[in-house]
Amino acid sequence: MGRLDRKTAVITGGSGGIGKKTAELFLKEGARVCLVDLDENALQVAKEELKGFGDVVTVTSNVTEEDQVRNYVQNTLDAYGTIDIFFNNAGVEGKVAPITEQAVEDLDKVLGVNVRGIFLGLKHVLPVMTKKESGSIINMSSVSGLIGVPGLAPYVASKHGVAGLTKVAALEAASASIRVNSVHPSPVNTRMMRSLEKGYNPKDAEAAREKRTEAIPLARYGESEDIANLVLFLASDESKFITGSQYRVDGGMGAG
Template sequence: MNNEFEGKIALVTGGSSGIGRATAVAFAKKGAKVVIGDRMEKEGQETVVMIKEIGSEAIFIKTDITQATEVENLVNQTINTYNRLDYAFNNAGTEGILGPSIEQTEENWNQVINTNLKGVWLSMKYQIPEMLKNGGGAIVNNASGFGLVGSPNVSIYCASKHGVIGLTKAIALEQAAAGIRINSVCPGPTQTDLLDRILSKIGRSEAKAAQPIGRFGKPEEIANAVVWLCSDAASFIIGHSLTIDGGYTVQ
């Protein structure tokens, strides 16, 4: 553990597994205290235990990011517990039901867009006012490589993640002069439960063969980039979409 983020508070949505959990732990290893918001309580509490085992502090708040009252409560509980908010990683998301666009239902559209896009917007809506009280902060939103390119049978997911990138750019411009830096990350295929669900539909061997680096990413590789974007080392980076995909989208 180093103390680069000592005295700082980081909020991670979707911190119960995968990239979110890895990022929550990465923040803690830098000395930050971490708040985890997620619908999965058991797994969220497991992340809290992992953070405490490395010598930092964390709390879990059960949250459905599609509901404004729950997102507001998540931020309010963060302030009630730690009195400030410095960093946020808006990571919670869903792939929804995959398949041809003409076969998709309005219900699936609403679920994916509400989680992946509305959830990020709601998160920033309530995070930013608290960061302004500190004179600044840093937010990273989790987009996707599918926020940069299209792919068959994941049209709604692609639309939601393209939206996250646009939302990030616009709100980054609104808040830049106020000292809040907002960026996004665009992970390629990363070894998570979400990837396993997607690959069960499109094929693991084909997806791996499409990776120039010859492998999938590790959650920790994405987490390291998120934490770096929040650090002073990235102090001149605003509104950027950082691609972390082993070369997939440059082919």
């Protein structure tokens, strides 16, 4: 038997590097997975790549729209009858600029996906788990949800917001035996970091990457699998007495 045998998982941001790698690990451990993403083409590519590992369905959804969040929850219930695991993972990085140069529209966009999207996911998945009095929710935050990072005010604010929502949800859901935790990665080798590197240094993104790497004691970016392994642990019964916690997976950045 796998660590997630016969369990059903929903993963938002499911076609991205971390979402897709997490789905692969979940499937290998016996879970059924609903992948949710805004990009329909990327979702289909992800489904094709993952179908050899197990049972996957996809739902195209904008996580900032409540009707669409309600829809991906219902689609999962229609396909599998329940939700045992929710990886609340969808997120955007925003623009690299000082606060004085950040547009309110960009702030609203980042907060919309990274906070409103997390909130709506919790709002509509928690009742499903509460009814059966079990479940594990893993919210995607960032090392930037625990520290300040110059040039990334909207992103930093949003990821601090995820940490706060996680604590509240953990306290509210504990009586139903639902666990809610957040993960806080360092820079990870994904599309998001390529975008941020270009934002930090448009003329030399590689130099920006080297500077970011210098801040990580283990002297490398994380890989999607590094994050997915932690999410798998938090999704499994191995973490059944853990809730309301913030898990760093940051190569030692928090030790300084």
